[in-house]
């Protein structure tokens with residue numbers, strides 16, 4: 159393609175949302191060019207779900223998304239449901255399974271999803287340019303996209319450049335910059351679905367727990383999640399910790415129930431006369447190393463029959479409502495997503511087109527719609543890409 163070639167639609171970003179949108183535009187007979195600065199398409203799909211891509215969730219509803227406008231995502235989600243995605247996956251004979259809580263993963267590999275999208279793209283006659291980095295966009299009569307491979311023009315322009323997390327695999331702030339350049343508001347951005355870092359003091363104590371994983375309930379404010387937590391050398395990770403990071407505000411405390419299935423105070427009182435050391439009793443409920451560190455740190459070692467009722471209540475409270483204020487999170491380097499993005503007030507929830515810039519569309523993670531862990535973010539990428547694909 160030479161620099162004076164014009165397409166109906168240019169899509170910047172060959173990730174989840176960009177590829178699905180490209181297929182839909184192509185099916186409508188639009189001439190489409192997708193460009194991406196990476197060497198391969200779908201870099202985040204590839205690493206998603208630990209290489210098996212948790213590509214949708216059977217329980218998708220707007221309640222699993224965080225956005226300044228919680229209603230914005232409803233229309234797109236209603237038109238592209240988990241069933242729609244599964245029908246596409248089944249058409250390509252990709253084996254999948256439900257792991258837990260509606261989370262759908264590939265049995266073999268996330269590459270199956272990329273191959274499926276690539277086949278659909280080719281069938282829809284969509285052109286792809288890789289190692290093609292968008293540097294600037296202008297709009298006069300048409301959109302003009304300046305790249306390292308030349309200048310391209312189109313009637314419609316779709317920005318599908320994703321969020322800031324995992325910069326090592328091609329994430330960039332290009333979409334946010336372009337939104338601002340065209341006068342669209344961008345809400346505050348922050349890393350989310352990300353491990354926490356403890357204060358240096360807490361790190362010193364709790365690094366002895368590194369590698370231990372527990373079933374717990376983690377809450378911050380009114381939000382709570384049940385699932386595994388994993389102690390790291392510097393803080394806390396694991397699904398329940400990642401989930402709560404979406405709602406956690408810097409400086410806020412985390413409240414953790416370390417034994418959500420057990421009434422530990424009831425257990426203490428049922429053994430009231432026992433000469434057993436508290437630590438030995440707790441070792442029956444926790445991994446041994448955890449019980450040891452917890453006892454050394456949080457209480458004075460004594461047998462149960464020499465521990466006062468008040469002390470027993472305090473120990474139970476520390477187990478069921480352990481409070482810790484993280485210093486922060488690990489940031490974009492390990493975050494699964496960027497929370498915040500192009501303000502939904504600026505976009506049509508039906509088409510994803512900017513209300514004040516005709517022909518300019520934003521889809522996927524670059525929008526201020528962030529899903530919980532469990533396949534919701536990829537599903538938003540498909541649903542928003544599909545919505546724009548019917549109009550761009």
Ligand SMILES: Cc1cc2nc3c(=O)[nH]c(=O)nc-3n(C[C@H](O)[C@H](O)[C@H](O)COP(=O)(O)OP(=O)(O)OC[C@H]3O[C@@H](n4cnc5c(N)ncnc54)[C@H](O)[C@@H]3O)c2cc1C
Nearest residue numbers: 171173174175195206207212292320328522523533535536
């Ligand atoms: C480790 C990890 C695991 C994850 N696992 C899951 C999971 O199992 N389930 C789930 O639902 N979500 C998961 N996510 C989140 C999910 O992958 C993203 O939310 C989703 O891919 C976003 O889709 P997108 O199309 O908006 O952006 P992306 O898929 O990130 O695509 C953006 C594309 O734009 C390109 N680009 C950026 N800037 C430019 C530029 N200037 N010029 C040209 N191209 C550019 C990038 O190279 C990239 O290919 C995971 C994320 C990470 C980091």
